[in-house]
Amino acid sequence: MSNKSLGIVKPEIFSYKENFPLESGKNLKGFDLIYETYGELSKSKDNAILICHALSGNHHAAGFAPDDDKKPGWWNELIGPGKAFDSNKFFIVSLNNLGGCHGSTGPSSIDPETGSKFGKDFPLVTVKDWINSQNILREFLQIDCWHSVAGGSLGGMQALQWSIDYPEKIKKAVVIAAAPKLSAQNIAFNEVARQAIVTDPNFEKGTHHPKRGLGLARMLGHITYLSEEVMKEKFDRDLKKDKIEYGYGIEFEVESYLRYQADNFSDKFDAHTYLLMTKALDYFDPSKYFEGDLISTLENTKSEFLVVSFSSDWRFSPKRSKEIVNSLIAAKKSVSYVNIDSYQGHDGFLFPDDRYVKTIKTFLSSNV
Amino acid sequence: MFNIIKEWIPEESHILDLGCGDGSMLADLKNELNINGLGVDIEEKNIQLSLEKGLSVIEQDIDLGLENFKNKSFDVVLMSQSFQTLKKPETALNEIIRIGNESIVSIPNFANLRCRIQLFITGKMPISSALPHDWHSTPNLHLCSLKDFEELCTNANITIAERKLIKNSGKSTILTRSFPNLFAEIAVYKIFKKS
Numbered sequence: 321m322s323n324k325s326l327g328i329v330k331p332e333i334f335s336y337k338e339n340f341p342l343e344s345g346k347n348l349k350g351f352d353l354i355y356e357t358y359g360e361l362s363k364s365k366d367n368a369i370l371i372c373h374a375l376s377g378n379h380h381a382a383g384f385a386p387d388d389d390k391k392p393g394w395w396n397e398l399i400g401p402g403k404a405f406d407s408n409k410f411f412i413v414s415l416n417n418l419g420g421c422h423g424s425t426g427p428s429s430i431d432p433e434t435g436s437k438f439g440k441d442f443p444l445v446t447v448k449d450w451i452n453s454q455n456i457l458r459e460f461l462q463i464d465c466w467h468s469v470a471g472g473s474l475g476g477m478q479a480l481q482w483s484i485d486y487p488e489k490i491k492k493a494v495v496i497a498a499a500p501k502l503s504a505q506n507i508a509f510n511e512v513a514r515q516a517i518v519t520d521p522n523f524e525k526g527t528h529h530p531k532r533g534l535g536l537a538r539m540l541g542h543i544t545y546l547s548e549e550v551m552k553e554k555f556d557r558d559l560k561k562d563k564i565e566y567g568y569g570i571e572f573e574v575e576s577y578l579r580y581q582a583d584n585f586s587d588k589f590d591a592h593t594y595l596l597m598t599k600a601l602d603y604f605d606p607s608k609y610f611e612g613d614l615i616s617t618l619e620n621t622k623s624e625f626l627v628v629s630f631s632s633d634w635r636f637s638p639k640r641s642k643e644i645v646n647s648l649i650a651a652k653k654s655v656s657y658v659n660i661d662s663y664q665g666h667d668g669f670l671f672p673d674d675r676y677v678k679t680i681k682t683f684l685s686s687n688v
Numbered sequence: 689m690f691n692i693i694k695e696w697i698p699e700e701s702h703i704l705d706l707g708c709g710d711g712s713m714l715a716d717l718k719n720e721l722n723i724n725g726l727g728v729d730i731e732e733k734n735i736q737l738s739l740e741k742g743l744s745v746i747e748q749d750i751d752l753g754l755e756n757f758k759n760k761s762f763d764v765v766l767m768s769q770s771f772q773t774l775k776k777p778e779t780a781l782n783e784i785i786r787i788g789n790e791s792i793v794s795i796p797n798f799a800n801l802r803c804r805i806q807l808f809i810t811g812k813m814p815i816s817s818a819l820p821h822d823w824h825s826t827p828n829l830h831l832c833s834l835k836d837f838e839e840l841c842t843n844a845n846i847t848i849a850e851r852k853l854i855k856n857s858g859k860s861t862i863l864t865r866s867f868p869n870l871f872a873e874i875a876v877y878k879i880f881k882k883s
Contacts, residue, residue, distance in 0.1 A: 624744070642756070645746060645756075646756040649726065649746070649756065649757065649761075650758050650761065652702065652724075652761075654724075654744045655726075655744055655746070656735075656739060656743075656744050656745050656746065657745075657746045657747055657748075658735060658747050659747050675732060675736075678736060679735075679736065679739065682736065682739040682740055683739060686739065686740070686741075686742040687742055
């Protein structure tokens with residue numbers, strides 16, 4: 321194995337056969353979770369890190385999939401030997417969440433009761449449901465307590481929810497580019513994305529993949545993940561051809577890029593999963609069980625927290641991370657906070673900025 | 689200086705160190721008194737060094753306000769040798785007192801004899817181990833003498849409960865005690881505000 325990559329990683333599937341009650345009041349009759357692991361579990365089983373994925377992520381966070389040796393996992397820059405999440409030191413678990421479309425039970429799975437795909441009948445799952453299902457996976461893996469739970473964006477929200485729901489089962493929480501709940505603006509973006517999907521004629525018919533709608537949703541999402549600065553750097557006003565043509569075809573580089581992203585994404589992703597993930601984001605608000613008070617929500621947490629934001633992130637801005645930080649301070653919890661100077665917008669959390677990597681490494685290896 | 693501050697800090701107390709630097713003070717307090725500490729700093733390097741010591745540290749610009757810290761939410765608020773770097777020292781002083789049940793501030797004395805001599809003889813801005821920067825690269829915006837600081841406290845209705853005077857070496861001598869504004873290089877104050 322090279323020093324920098326994990327090489328080929330084979331996913332595994334955990335099947336849970338019991339009834340699984342959901343936050344919505346509905347039930348799932350068991351589920352599958354697909355997951356990958358990197359590194360070795362120590363004898364004392366005290367070095368396990370759970371990685372939680374964001375909106376369109378999956379279990380394949382690092383290394384190469386057996387059937388694709390070109391594109392590594394989505395957080396390959398940060399997970400691996402000697403990296404921020406060091407697989408030489410830690411046993412790292414990364415799963416595809418319930419409702420996903422990469423091997424875990426979700427809308428594109430077969431409903432055993434009907435023999436056909438769940439589709440729109442798959443129940444809405446929430447961040448809380450994910451944490452409960454991840455906790456069942458933890459028990460299956462015989463990990464008594466996570467050394468850390470980490471994630472960016474919606475993944476960071478899961479790390480936060482872990483610290484609230486299972487305070488005894490998580491020593492450190494790494495909450496990156498997240499927010500304590502979505503703002504009206506955040507929900508608005510998600511709603512436009514959903515409308516793009518549900519008004520696609522293919523979706524309305526319920527028989528065909530709503531490629532156009534899903535592509536549009538992805539285009540919109542993608543814009544919110546980038547900063548104006550990084551878009552200027554990547555595309556500026558560059559044209560595909562020498563001059564403008566006074567028409568509605570693809571003229572600017574940025575248009576071409578967005579359409580490529582849309583096509584690429586909508587071929588691979590399930591529309592119902594996209595809808596479900598955006599809803600899980602919208603519903604996320606751990607304080608709702610504590611009369612909206614984030615400080616009392618965090619009162620029972622026992623983890624040590626690292627909160628990280630990115631200066632150019634406007635989707636979940638540094639201000640939102642500071643809401644989490646300030647509530648943790650008020651609740652007298654152990655919390656560190658860094659705001660990484662970055663021009664990459666919300667997507668900053670995916671890239672191995674030196675300070676970002678060093679901060680995570682130091683936090684993970686320091687003794688509590 | 690650590691020994692003076694240590695005496696004023698109860699064991700296992702909840703400490704906020706504003707301008708915690710590389711975290712040495714907090715780390716020592718943690719080791720010796722088992723305190724529960726939180727550092728605040730703005731320098732990337734200092735935050736990293738504090739994290740390396742296993743401390744909790746927040747990246748925050750004190751000059752942009754401390755409203756995120758609740759009233760009397762820490763047993764002790766500490767500001768060691770950072771006061772003179774602030775844009776609005778008076779505002780910060782009031783905030784320190786608001787946040788802490790007790791407050792400790794230490795400052796370098798710009799009116800000490802060495803500074804006075806350097807300025808008098810060489811005609812140039814003084815440089816010492818406590819104030820090692822050139823005038824053009826110093827982070828110190830509001831250097832003051834002990835008299836200046838104490839006047840500020842009086843004007844802001846802040847009471848000085850205790851004051852310790854030392855050399856940069858940490859030693860207290862008859863001279864530093866008898867003629868503080870001339871011989872003390874560092875002053876450590878325990879302050880509060882009568883409500």
